[in-house]
Amino acid sequence: xxxxxxxxxxxxxxxxxxxxxxxxxxxxxxxxxxxxxxxxxxxxxxxxxxxxxxxxxxxxxxxxxxxxxxxxxxxxxxxxxxxxxxxxxxxxxxxxxxxxxxxxxxxxxxxxxxxxxxxxxxxxxxxxxxxxxxx
Amino acid sequence: xxxxxxxxxxxxxxxxxxxxxxxxxxxxxxxxxxxxxxxxxxxxxxxxxxxxxxxxxxxxxxxxxxxxxxxxxxxxxxxxxxxxxxxxxxxxxx
Numbered sequence: 001x002x003x004x005x006x007x008x009x010x011x012x013x014x015x016x017x018x019x020x021x022x023x024x025x026x027x028x029x030x031x032x033x034x035x036x037x038x039x040x041x042x043x044x045x046x047x048x049x050x051x052x053x054x055x056x057x058x059x060x061x062x063x064x065x066x067x068x069x070x071x072x073x074x075x076x077x078x079x080x081x082x083x084x085x086x087x088x089x090x091x092x093x094x095x096x097x098x099x100x101x102x103x104x105x106x107x108x109x110x111x112x113x114x115x116x117x118x119x120x121x122x123x124x125x126x127x128x129x130x131x132x133x134x135x
Numbered sequence: 136x137x138x139x140x141x142x143x144x145x146x147x148x149x150x151x152x153x154x155x156x157x158x159x160x161x162x163x164x165x166x167x168x169x170x171x172x173x174x175x176x177x178x179x180x181x182x183x184x185x186x187x188x189x190x191x192x193x194x195x196x197x198x199x200x201x202x203x204x205x206x207x208x209x210x211x212x213x214x215x216x217x218x219x220x221x222x223x224x225x226x227x228x229x
Contacts, residue, residue: 011156033181033212040183044155090221094195102184102220109219 003056006047006074014039017059018070025063031129034110035061035070038127041103042072050077050123067112068129079118139164142175150178153186161186165193170202177208187220194226203227 002017004010015036022032039059046057054075062069088105089097108114113128137151139161147168153161174190190204197203205227209217217223 008156011154015152015154030212036181037183037216040154040185044185088221090219092221094191094198094225097191097225102187106184106216106219 001058001060003058004043006050006053006055006057008044008047011040011043014043014059018061021061021063027063027068027131031068031131034129035068035127038107038111038129039070039072041107042125042127045080045103046072046074046077046123046125049080050074053077065131067131070127070129072125074123074125076121077123080123081116081118137161146173146175148175148178150180152181153179153189154181154183155185158185158189161189165189168193168197168204171197172204174204174206175208176206176210176213179210179213182213182216184220187216187222191222191225205229 002013004013004017018035018039019032022035027035043057043059046053056075058071058073058075060071060073062071085101085104088101090105107127110129111127112130113126115126115128117124117126137153137157137160138149140148140150141164142148147164194204203226206217207229209228214223214228217226217228
């Protein structure tokens, strides 16, 4: 578990934590890519949506042979459910699409589970990524 | 680490990790693009929605004048991100 300053410039610290933990546990490259992407999208959403939250966001990673559970915990924040974000219609032509809004769509696409819990100002976002045939 | 360089032939080489902390750096180069341009992604290791947003905004601007970005040498993980975003039909990908 690590506490990361809630700034976009902290992303390198976030990636270093994930990659260090994954290397120790022989996690394959594709899964590491997916975890990095999910972590960045969720972390940057917390930074942007929970203005006024605490100075750090806590990130934990639990790696076992079947699956990886990654948890981001934000403190002193308002309730925000990433699952409530409208799905992006990726089949629309370019002229009808706007930049942005893709982050949660990508997370939902690359992880096996995305859940959210809020209690007394503390928000926890959890993603599960199955290791599948890559064990 | 992210780097963006303009080659002698006008193509642009992206390398490293194109994440949300690199958007401003990338924007400074992409806003200068005025015509069809090749993006060489051979050394690009990672891209997130923030990086995709920069490319998409540029692509939309170029498409208005019948031009566009062509992405070459994408690694399989980045190619998958483009597919998940539905960008594989918006950009020319070789």
